[in-house]
Amino acid sequence: MVMGSLPERVDLAVVGGGVGGYVAAIRGAELGMSVAIVEKEKMGGHCLNYACIPSKTLIHISDILEEIKGSAKFGISVEGARIDPKIMYNWRMGVSEKLEKGVEFLCKAHKIEVIKGNASFASSTQIQVSNGVSFDFKNAVIATGSEPAKLGGFDFDGKTVIDYKKALMLDYIPHTMAIIGAGYVAVELGMLYAKMGTKVDIVARSDILSRFDQDAVALVKKRMEALGIKIHRGVLPTALEGNTVKLSDNSEIESELIVVAVGLSPFTYGLGLENTKVKLDEKGFVKVGADLRTDDTNILAIGDVIGEPMLAHKAIRQGVVAAEIASGQATRYENKVVPAVVFSTPEIAIAGSVAQTKDVKVTKFPLSALGRAIALDTEDGFVKIAYDEEGVVKGVEIVSQDANAMISEAALAIEMGATIEDIADTIHPHPTYSEAVQEAAEAAFGKPVHFFYG
Incomplete structure (x- = not known):
């Protein structure tokens, strides 16, 4: 499927319509480039359709069920709570379909040509698609992501x-x-x-x-x-x-x-990379420099396909940077930190490292001393902040409900070179989980308000 009338040559060709790919395409269009994106399955890729969004949707549903079953301690009695798996499945699929349509709308609004099929590089300047379409490009971005790694003796059969x-x-x-x-x-x-x-x-x-x-x-x-x-x-x-x-x-x-x-394996086979100067490392990831360019300088690569950390938000940021580089801007992918979240119970969110060394100190505040955590019966957790001799924040770890929302403060602090004093002196709203971040920072100065270390 082609959304419009594809020109013989585009400024930017994007291979892969996942979160990194469609972001690169949209940013490229915003910068005035003619853009074509080739996607073999669904727009939004694995994140929107098979991984990030579906998993968090189902986690939320399971959390609701668990909260209902454990609500007696709050004076709420619910009998016979159960999940209808068919309705749950329909909701999960509906969320992905809504997001996929949203991505398709954005591409159409930005006049991005969306081509459905398998893309293969015929050369360093041309792409062929399995549907018979071929076109030339000035720059290209490989954003093909990854796929579930296989395990010998345990072949996927789709049933067992x-x-x-x-x-x-x-x-x-x-x-x-x-x-x-x-x-x-x-x-x-x-x-x-x-x-x-x-x-x-x-x-x-x-x-x-x-x-x-x-x-x-x-x-x-x-x-x-x-x-x-x-x-x-x-x-x-x-x-x-x-x-x-x-x-x-x-x-x-x-x-x-x-x-x-x-684990995950980079998706690089069948792309015709042998017809280009693009090189892979010993693990099969596409090799790139700080400018995200491959050994074939007009071909860039982003996201899972270039290696760890294999996280959607890293791909999104790299998609923006890659499009800007392709447009001629003098920019680089130079982010200091890529935050990570495990959506477990409690959630674990980390930015940077909280490992203590001779040059790095770590301060910690427990959620058992936090008003909101006590009120909501979510006391299992803590905040750790690592900082150097000058007080510059090097890492933050949050173990808490809503840690996913709280970790962005930590990422911003590290990117800005903020100090632990900056965090301690910043007013955090009450009563919230985020107060634990401020309390942990205050503890570094020996002045925690709601916890006594003795």
């Missing part, structure tokens, strides 16, 4: 063994689910389905969220255990026999569904 995308498109609630993998995807999936009543097992090579601060992970583990999730630590899946996963410690898990969530 599925990837995270399929797990977010179920129109029923499984009785049992075994998740292979222990990163944020596994934790989010496991917790949301456990809240809906699924018996969940997680197979972890080492442990869940092993790259995160263990003070934070300990609180998530506590909640997972309360939900009945069993974490098989320090084991590997060795074989699959029917619905039974055999593990390296000679134990086994029988499950209705097996979800493989062992």
Whole structure:
């Protein structure tokens, strides 16, 4: 499908209509360039249709159910609360469809040519599409993202063994689910389905969220255990026999569904990169410089396809920068920090690093001393702030309900080179979770108001 009349040559060609790709296309159009975008599936890519938005939609639904079931402590009695999985599925799909249509509208409004099909580089200046369309370009942006990594012996069959995308498109609630993998995807999936009543097992090579601060992970583990999730630590899946996963410690898990969530792989095959000067690194990611240009200087690349962190908001920022570079602006992708959020219970959000060293100090404030957390019975959590000898903020970790909304303050502080004193002296509204950030900063000066360290 082509939305308009495609010219023989465009200023900017974008391969991939995900969050990074369509943002690059829109920014390019805003800068006066003629733009064409090629997308093989749905506009919005994995984020809008299969990953970020669907997962957070289902997490919200599962949280509502859990809150209803636990509302007796607040004096609210609800009997027979349950989820209708068909209605839940329709809502989840409707959210993605609404967002997809919104992206299509924006592209049309900006006069961006949207071409449906598989794109392949015929040369460093031409793209061929599987629908027979071909066109030349002045600059191109590769924004093809990633796909679920595969695990030998556990091939996806769409029924028993599925990837995270399929797990977010179920129109029923499984009785049992075994998740292979222990990163944020596994934790989010496991917790949301456990809240809906699924018996969940997680197979972890080492442990869940092993790259995160263990003070934070300990609180998530506590909640997972309360939900009945069993974490098989320090084991590997060795074989699959029917619905039974055999593990390296000679134990086994029988499950209705097996979800493989062992990471993401860059999507680079079939793009005709061999017809260009674009180079890949040893892990298959597209190699780029600070200007996001590949070894083929008129071809740029952004998002998951160029490596970690493989997060949508990084791709969005790089999409803006790539379009500006393609238009001739002297800009670079020079952001100091990419914040990350795990939508677990409680949420974990981090910007920068909170590791303590001889040159970096860390201050901490517990949510158990925070008025809003006590009122809402969400006391499991804390805020940590890392700062150097000059007081410059180097990292912030927030473990709390609504941590996803609070972490932007931390990212801004790091980008601006703000000090811990700047945070301490900034008035935060009361009563909110964000007060914990200010209290943690005040604690660094030995003057926390609502907590006594002794």
